[in-house]
Amino acid sequence: MNAIWLLVICISVLFSAVSGRIDEFTKAMFEAGKAAVEVCLYLVGIVSLWLGLTKILEDSGLIYKLSNFFGAAISLLFRNIPKGHPSITSITLNLLANLFGLGNAATPLGIRAMEDLQTLNNRPDEITFEMMLFIVINTSSIQLVPFTVIGLLANYGSSNPNVIILPTLVATFISSATAVGILFLFKKFNRRAG
Amino acid sequence: MRVINLLCQYLIPAFVLFTVVYGFVKKVRVYDSFVSGAKDGIGIIMGIFPYVLAIFIVVKTFEASGAHDFLKRMFSLASGPLQIPPEVFSIAIVKPFSNAASLGIFTEILKTTGADSLGSIAAAVIMGSAETTFYVLAVYLGSIGIKKTKYLVPVCITADIMGIIIAITLVKLMF
Numbered sequence: 001m002n003a004i005w006l007l008v009i010c011i012s013v014l015f016s017a018v019s020g021r022i023d024e025f026t027k028a029m030f031e032a033g034k035a036a037v038e039v040c041l042y043l044v045g046i047v048s049l050w051l052g053l054t055k056i057l058e059d060s061g062l063i064y065k066l067s068n069f070f071g072a073a074i075s076l077l078f079r080n081i082p083k084g085h086p087s088i089t090s091i092t093l094n095l096l097a098n099l100f101g102l103g104n105a106a107t108p109l110g111i112r113a114m115e116d117l118q119t120l121n122n123r124p125d126e127i128t129f130e131m132m133l134f135i136v137i138n139t140s141s142i143q144l145v146p147f148t149v150i151g152l153l154a155n156y157g158s159s160n161p162n163v164i165i166l167p168t169l170v171a172t173f174i175s176s177a178t179a180v181g182i183l184f185l186f187k188k189f190n191r192r193a194g
Numbered sequence: 195m196r197v198i199n200l201l202c203q204y205l206i207p208a209f210v211l212f213t214v215v216y217g218f219v220k221k222v223r224v225y226d227s228f229v230s231g232a233k234d235g236i237g238i239i240m241g242i243f244p245y246v247l248a249i250f251i252v253v254k255t256f257e258a259s260g261a262h263d264f265l266k267r268m269f270s271l272a273s274g275p276l277q278i279p280p281e282v283f284s285i286a287i288v289k290p291f292s293n294a295a296s297l298g299i300f301t302e303i304l305k306t307t308g309a310d311s312l313g314s315i316a317a318a319v320i321m322g323s324a325e326t327t328f329y330v331l332a333v334y335l336g337s338i339g340i341k342k343t344k345y346l347v348p349v350c351i352t353a354d355i356m357g358i359i360i361a362i363t364l365v366k367l368m369f
Contacts, residue, residue: 001331001347008252016259028258032250039250040243048235055231056213060220100205110330111238111337118338126342127335132349135334139327139350140357146322152301153318158309167315167364168322174364175323175357182353186345 043107050108054093063089077180078130080120087116091134101143110138132183140179141172238337245336249328253291262287278362279313281306285320286358290327297321316365323361327354 016025057063067089074081074088081087090113097106117131118124146168153161217224256262265287270280281303289296300321307313327350335343 001335001343004347005248005252008256011261012252012255012259014259015261015264016255019260021258021260024258025255028254029251032254033247035254036243036247036250040239040246043242044236044239047238048232051235051238052228052232053210053213056217056222056224056227058231059222059227060213060217062213062216062220102206105206107333108235110334111242114334114338124338125340127340127344127346131334131340132344132346135331135346136349136353138334139325139330140353141323141325143322146318148297149300149318149321152297152304153309153314156301156304156309156314158314161309164315164318164322167319167361167368171319171323171357171361171364175353175360178356178360179349179353182356183349186349190345 046104047108047111050105051112054090054109054112066092078133080128080130081117082120085116085120087113087120087130090116094134095137095142098138098142099144101145101147106138110134129187133180136179136183137176140176142176143172144169241339242333242336245332246329249291249332253295256291257295278366279307279311279316281313282316282320282362285317286324289320289324290354291329293326293329296326312365312369315369316362319361319365320358324354324357327351 013025016022054063057066063086064084067084067086070092071083071088074091075083078088078091090109094106094109094113097109113134114131117128117134120130121128145165149164149168150161153164214224217227262284266280266284269283281299284299285296285303288299300317303317304314331343331347331350
């Protein structure tokens with residue numbers, strides 16, 4: 001992350017200098033500050049909302065039932081999570097929210113899952129394999145039906161916006177499987193190197 | 195389609211209703227419980243704010259500097275022989291960083307090439323099958339203060355590139 005950040009900033013400054021857009025670089029930077037505050041303010045409301053709701057589920061005991069129900073499936077991938085650990089539920093809820101395309105709910109639940117996974121981590125500043133797996137599944141997108149995209153296609157006069165459902169689904173499925181595969185490859189390779 | 199749309203509209207309200215009623219049945223003080231859970235929200239966001247800011251600075255300045263346009267031009271040179279609509283690459287580069295920006299480019303593609311063009315369809319599939327990788331990374335890692343990410347970032351980048359290749363290949367095969 002450090003290398004990427006450094007690299008992209010250097011490229012941006014260089015490019016804006018060459019193309020005479022140095023003014024716009026400065027402007028964009030301050031705009032970024034504003035945009036970050038706006039996004040975070042928006043997130044405060046949404047995250048708190050979902051944390052509140054999941055707390056009710058937790059207090060009513062439903063979350064433990066859910067985690068028993070989905071635990072087996074999750075444990076297949078996440079081998080190092082002990083049975084009945086709260087992270088199983090938060091991972092399940094996050095993945096379900098992602099499947100249904102509820103981005104608003106997925107982020108808070110994902111943060112929750114990361115916190116739960118962190119309780120299993122002996123070295124708090126270092127990432128665990130379970131966390132990586134969880135993030136990789138999340139970043140490869142597992143949405144079933146892309147409603148926003150279909151809506152936009154329809155708005156701009158597509159003759160049949162639904163044609164994209166099947167290829168999107170297949171692409172999502174293959175790319176998620178590939179992403180998980182790549183992660184396991186890296187793990188293997190890394191262990192051999194280290 | 196309409197049925198699915200309707201179902202999705204009811205999904206969240208139904209979930210909320212179920213949560214409160216189930217809690218009530220299990221004798222949970224739902225209001226107090228909700229408040230005590232929601233209390234943690236602001237702390238979490240305060241924690242991730244600097245990470246979100248760092249990502250936003252990179253995205254916004256990169257776009258403004260003209261480097262983004264330059265990359266686009268390079269890709270359109272490469273995409274001619276491969277017979278891939280060049281607009282597709284803009285989506286592919288921007289989507290990992292920002293959902294809002296990629297939505298903007300997507301509508302731009304729809305407007306200029308028409309909603310039934312191969313470019314629009316390929317862009318739509320990429321929109322639906324890719325995720326805002328760097329944003330997710332920043333938020334999820336930031337929320338618990340992970341500093342050593344091992345090989346996670348290279349894995350995510352490789353996976354993203356593979357995902358885009360898969361999406362484009364699929365669209366070319368199916369249309």
